[in-house]
Amino acid sequence: MQLFEFMIKSMRSIWMVVLVMVVFACKEDDPLPLPTLDFTNETAEVGRPVMFDNLTTNADRYEWKFSDGQTSESISPSITFKKPGAVEVVLKAFTKDGQIDSLVRNITVKQRYLTAYAINIYPLKDDGADWDAGEAGDNIYPDIFLQLLVDKDNPSDDEFENALFEGIFNNVKNTSFSRGVGDQGFPDNVILTDESWGLALFDFDGADISNPKGSDFYFMAGVTFNPVQAPTFQVDYGGFISIFFSDGITTLDFYLYFVLK
Numbered sequence: 001m002q003l004f005e006f007m008i009k010s011m012r013s014i015w016m017v018v019l020v021m022v023v024f025a026c027k028e029d030d031p032l033p034l035p036t037l038d039f040t041n042e043t044a045e046v047g048r049p050v051m052f053d054n055l056t057t058n059a060d061r062y063e064w065k066f067s068d069g070q071t072s073e074s075i076s077p078s079i080t081f082k083k084p085g086a087v088e089v090v091l092k093a094f095t096k097d098g099q100i101d102s103l104v105r106n107i108t109v110k111q112r113y114l115t116a117y118a119i120n121i122y123p124l125k126d127d128g129a130d131w132d133a134g135e136a137g138d139n140i141y142p143d144i145f146l147q148l149l150v151d152k153d154n155p156s157d158d159e160f161e162n163a164l165f166e167g168i169f170n171n172v173k174n175t176s177f178s179r180g181v182g183d184q185g186f187p188d189n190v191i192l193t194d195e196s197w198g199l200a201l202f203d204f205d206g207a208d209i210s211n212p213k214g215s216d217f218y219f220m221a222g223v224t225f226n227p228v229q230a231p232t233f234q235v236d237y238g239g240f241i242s243i244f245f246s247d248g249i250t251t252l253d254f255y256l257y258f259v260l261k
Helices: 002-029 157-161
Strands: 039-041 050-054 061-066 085-094 100-109 112-121 144-150 164-169 177-180 197-204 217-225 232-235 238-246 251-260
Touching: 039 085, 039 100, 050 085, 112 144, 144 157, 197 251, 217 238, 217 251
Parallel strands: none
Antiparallel strands: 039 050, 061 085, 085 100, 112 177, 112 251, 144 164, 144 197, 197 217, 232 238, 238 251
């Protein structure tokens, strides 16, 4: 009787071992759950880093490919695009057991279009003297010409087309002034590119405002800056950049407003 009970207990132990081995074998052979792919990204614009926030689950590693040729194996990469337009984004996710799934999305890389400017501070005096000394009344105030252009020795014809030339504004006595899209003659197609630009103010001192010459313009103030990398106060549809310059003698402070499209 004791021998019979011992045999029964031994058989139970053997079956338990076999059952455990079968369960573990099944677990090792069963595929892991496929990744659930998803990501979000900030508004993409030329020259500004864009964070791609990876929301994927059940994955061990990742591959990112962008149709402009950039790639990354980071979980959530930061990508900077050099050109505007459509970009295809491919996110590929891999599980530890070698399964692969992918997600494809198209995004649009936008650029900054100038919509307005505001000159907040500029030289009201020419080293303490009136800009048009010897004149009387409002004629003592400057006749301002504004230039916003890429900072190059020899801009191309296209770069001259993609520039802002404003004025001549007669006898400007306001401590600040602004203009924008909707004001007469203000263009709506100036693209603020990711490179050095210059904004300069000149006082017109010529005799014939209808036929100005280069020698008629007297430099008031100016500064170079990158309108994409400059300090930006931004919202989804656009924003403005803030530029402040002072050399101890001359101070120039202004905003450039833009939309992204």
